[in-house]
Amino acid sequence: MSAIAEIETATVKSGFRLSEWVFTTDHKRIGILYLIGSMAAFLVAGLMALGIRIEQTAIGESGLINYFVLDFSRSISTGTAYNVALYFHGAAMILAFLIPGLTGFAANYLVPLMLGARDVAFPRINALSLWLFWAAIVVALLTFLVPDKPDVLWTGYPPYSITTPGNTALYVFTVHLIGFASILGAVNFLVTIIYMRAPGMGWNQMNMFVWTTFGAFMIQIVFVPVLAAAVTLLLFDKYLGTGFFDAARGGDPLLYQNLFWFYSHPAVYVIFLPAMGLLYEIVATQAKNPIFNYKAAVYGGIIGILVITGEVWVHHLYIAGMPDWLRIGMMVTTLLISVPVGLMVISLWGTLYKGAITYNIAMRYVVVCMFLILVGGLTGIPLAITSLNLHLSETSFVHAHFHFIMGLMATYSLFAAIYFWFPKMTGRSADDGIAKLAFWCNVLGTQLTFWPLFIIGVEGMPRRYWDYAMYPQFQPYHKVATIGALITAVGIVLMMAGWIHAAIRGRKTSTNPWKSRSLEWTNTESPPGPGNFPKPVQVGKDWTPYDYHR
Amino acid sequence: MQEHIGEVTHDPPPHHWEVSWAPMAAGFGVMFLVALPFSSYFVYHNRLLAVLFAGIGAPLVLAGIAKWIQEGASQKMAIENVSPIGIGVFIIGEILIFIGLFASYWTLRLSAAGAWPPAGTPHIDKLLPLVMTVLLVASSLTYHAAEARLDADDKAGFIKWLVASIVLGVLFIGCTTYEYSHLSQAGFNPGTNQYSAAFYTLTGFHAAHVLLGVLSFVSILVAVTRIRINPLFVTVVGIYWHFVDVVWFFVASQVYFW
Numbered sequence: 097m098s099a100i101a102e103i104e105t106a107t108v109k110s111g112f113r114l115s116e117w118v119f120t121t122d123h124k125r126i127g128i129l130y131l132i133g134s135m136a137a138f139l140v141a142g143l144m145a146l147g148i149r150i151e152q153t154a155i156g157e158s159g160l161i162n163y164f165v166l167d168f169s170r171s172i173s174t175g176t177a178y179n180v181a182l183y184f185h186g187a188a189m190i191l192a193f194l195i196p197g198l199t200g201f202a203a204n205y206l207v208p209l210m211l212g213a214r215d216v217a218f219p220r221i222n223a224l225s226l227w228l229f230w231a232a233i234v235v236a237l238l239t240f241l242v243p244d245k246p247d248v249l250w251t252g253y254p255p256y257s258i259t260t261p262g263n264t265a266l267y268v269f270t271v272h273l274i275g276f277a278s279i280l281g282a283v284n285f286l287v288t289i290i291y292m293r294a295p296g297m298g299w300n301q302m303n304m305f306v307w308t309t310f311g312a313f314m315i316q317i318v319f320v321p322v323l324a325a326a327v328t329l330l331l332f333d334k335y336l337g338t339g340f341f342d343a344a345r346g347g348d349p350l351l352y353q354n355l356f357w358f359y360s361h362p363a364v365y366v367i368f369l370p371a372m373g374l375l376y377e378i379v380a381t382q383a384k385n386p387i388f389n390y391k392a393a394v395y396g397g398i399i400g401i402l403v404i405t406g407e408v409w410v411h412h413l414y415i416a417g418m419p420d421w422l423r424i425g426m427m428v429t430t431l432l433i434s435v436p437v438g439l440m441v442i443s444l445w446g447t448l449y450k451g452a453i454t455y456n457i458a459m460r461y462v463v464v465c466m467f468l469i470l471v472g473g474l475t476g477i478p479l480a481i482t483s484l485n486l487h488l489s490e491t492s493f494v495h496a497h498f499h500f501i502m503g504l505m506a507t508y509s510l511f512a513a514i515y516f517w518f519p520k521m522t523g524r525s526a527d528d529g530i531a532k533l534a535f536w537c538n539v540l541g542t543q544l545t546f547w548p549l550f551i552i553g554v555e556g557m558p559r560r561y562w563d564y565a566m567y568p569q570f571q572p573y574h575k576v577a578t579i580g581a582l583i584t585a586v587g588i589v590l591m592m593a594g595w596i597h598a599a600i601r602g603r604k605t606s607t608n609p610w611k612s613r614s615l616e617w618t619n620t621e622s623p624p625g626p627g628n629f630p631k632p633v634q635v636g637k638d639w640t641p642y643d644y645h646r
Numbered sequence: 647m648q649e650h651i652g653e654v655t656h657d658p659p660p661h662h663w664e665v666s667w668a669p670m671a672a673g674f675g676v677m678f679l680v681a682l683p684f685s686s687y688f689v690y691h692n693r694l695l696a697v698l699f700a701g702i703g704a705p706l707v708l709a710g711i712a713k714w715i716q717e718g719a720s721q722k723m724a725i726e727n728v729s730p731i732g733i734g735v736f737i738i739g740e741i742l743i744f745i746g747l748f749a750s751y752w753t754l755r756l757s758a759a760g761a762w763p764p765a766g767t768p769h770i771d772k773l774l775p776l777v778m779t780v781l782l783v784a785s786s787l788t789y790h791a792a793e794a795r796l797d798a799d800d801k802a803g804f805i806k807w808l809v810a811s812i813v814l815g816v817l818f819i820g821c822t823t824y825e826y827s828h829l830s831q832a833g834f835n836p837g838t839n840q841y842s843a844a845f846y847t848l849t850g851f852h853a854a855h856v857l858l859g860v861l862s863f864v865s866i867l868v869a870v871t872r873i874r875i876n877p878l879f880v881t882v883v884g885i886y887w888h889f890v891d892v893v894w895f896f897v898a899s900q901v902y903f904w
Contacts (some may be wrong), residue, residue: 118670213724215724218716218723220714234677283732317735325750326746328847339839345839346754349755
């Protein structure tokens with residue numbers, strides 16, 4: 097596979113042409129446009145988080161949160177402004193940053209390259225997905241322009257979402273547009289993975305990231321439509337006068353919660369799976385080891401999650417009211433899903449075993465992620481147990497628990513991927529002093545933010561409250577958490593400035609700087625041209641992307 | 647055709663970046679056509695703004711679709727013949743939307759305290775849904791005949807059967823329109839009671855699918871008479887149309903006859 101020298105330089109005219117970017121149907125460019133959109137959402141949603149933290153520093157009204165949601169005339173109350181910030185933070189981080197970042201940017205950029213394919217199966221539908229996602233970002237950002245800002249969290253629970261003077265329609269259409277983009281993405285990637293593997297590539301020779309993307313889109317195609325149905329009914333209830341969720345008219349507010357979590361718990365795995373996939377790729381390359389227990393991770397881990405993921409959502413409703421026998425059953429399935437997750441984590445750690453580990457900035461984030469998974473995963477177990485859940489539910493313990501997985505582990509896996517494939521995307525390296533400084537700010541800042549929330553959560557600090565006058569003893573913890581958020585903000589700004597700088601001025605790298613054996617590094621230049629591979633890719637029976645021992 | 651599915655082309659890679667403005671026009675068009683007018687009209691009660699947005703959105707969507715079909719007729723894909731698989735995956739998603747809506751309907755129905763249908767429901771004609779069933783099944787058959795004509799390279803026959811399918815689809819939508827106006831005159835609106843909410847949601851969502859199918863037929867007709875059509879697109883629309891037909895059995899049996 098030392099054929100890099102033989103690769104002919106493509107005769108593509110270099111140089112930047114705007115129309116070749118905005119109207120592109122090439123999966124690599126679509127991936128990068130996804131990255132820009134999801135990072136924009138991340139920045140705005142991150143600002144909301146900062147506003148939330150700053151508001152929580154004070155007992156009583158600081159009122160600063162109003163400025164964060166662009167309410168300079170203070171026409172809405174501090175509590176409402178806080179709810180708007182919570183709404184945008186949650187909805188944008190999950191729907192417009194994590195899911196499009198992992199299944200939009202990463203899947204688009206990497207999957208066809210890892211498969212040895214020229215593009216995805218339906219390039220124009222791929223571009224349609226992208227622009228629906230961007231339309232959703234536009235609709236989501238209208239939040240800051242309209243007077244009646246949506247304030248329904250990312251969940252949109254009725255009856256509040258129906259009775260609020262806030263604009264629930266913006267929430268619904270954001271979900272619709274992104275949901276439609278996800279469904280089309282699933283159509284594209286499932287067909288691509290099934291039919292467009294390079295000749296000779298069997299299922300057990302696929303990269304782990306391809307497998308996890310396959311799993312994520314299997315979940316998307318089955319569960320997103322149910323969320324779309326749920327929010328559509330919400331829209332009808334609020335604006336067309338139906339009463340699906342109105343208990344007074346024979347409707348059922350719990351129906352919404354069931355439909356919502358039927359999608360939104362599996363959505364955790366839509367994020368978790370590709371995040372793990374990215375970590376596997378980086379660990380295998382940096383440890384120069386094949387994936388430990390590949391088949392157990394794929395067939396036990398990914399497929400296991402797919403089988404169980406549709407049966408765990410009811411644990412989000414433990415305290416919303418349900419029969420006890422159902423509560424027990426749901427506790428069992430919820431605990432059961434930690435088995436496939438555990439298999440995947442064992443494979444991740446095991447890949448390090450006797451490896452020749454080299455550290456770059458991506459690998460540093462990956463090592464942090466390996467510990468974040470443990471904290472986030474293990475704190476999930478008490479939450480799954482009904483007796484403990486009654487105490488911990490709706491406290492900031494829950495908040496800290498899922499931020500360890502979603503906010504930290506999944507986010508850092510994406511950061512790691514950006515650093516790791518930066519030479520592939522730009523031909524330059526982003527691994528420099530700024531990146532290291534940003535890394536330490538990010539890692540230490542977020543730990544400072546979330547550990548105090550675990551502690552005060554167990555003590556009874558409620559989630560989502562904008563004020564906590566009844567618990568003055570928690571104020572020092574909130575202050576520490578806010579200091580952490582400020583440090584993180586510095587880290588994020590440094591990191592992104594570093595990316596922009598590196599993309600223009602960064603040190604040029606060789607085609608395969610990490611000495612990976614995966615197709616996107618071995619068989620094409622950096623960045624790859626149109627059609628990806630100068631020569632059609634073909635692989636042998638004993639080829640694997642983790643062929644480090646021979 | 648089975649043996650050709652998933653054949654990767656081995657042509658040398660293109661030496662230019664593929665572009666198309668159709669997806670961007672369609673994507674933002676959907677936002678202008680649906681999300682913004684709905685919000686303008688139902689949230690802010692601003693009719694002018696709603697019309698303005700729809701006026702931007704409709705041409706965008708139409709231009710996007712037209713350009714898309716034109717490109718689809720000539721461009722070569724990186725892989726051949728997988729479109730039917732793609733629409734199959736899409737239909738799995740569609741089925742799940744209907745399951746979500748049906749689950750909601752069943753929940754309301756099975757937890758209803760009083761009589762069903764609840765007070766305020768006028769007499770609903772049971773003959774009309776039967777007529778509509780016949781129309782839809784007939785249109786599936788005519789479309790199948792059209793596809794057979796296309797396979798036999800009989801363009802005139804294809805157009806004839808395609809027009810028949812369009813007429814049947816339009817008649818179906820006509821029946822829905824007649825029924826809705828009739829019922830709404832009798833004071834039966836989405837907000838009347840739980841049955842009306844489910845009735846309009848389920849039949850309306852299905853009718854939207856019929857409308858989309860008929861519009862696809864029309865776009866095939868325009869394409870086939872003016873330029874040419876990618877036969878795969880005809881197959882894909884056919885699979886979608888049969889799905890719309892099958893779903894109607896569930897909608898009609900649940901909404902009218904239970």
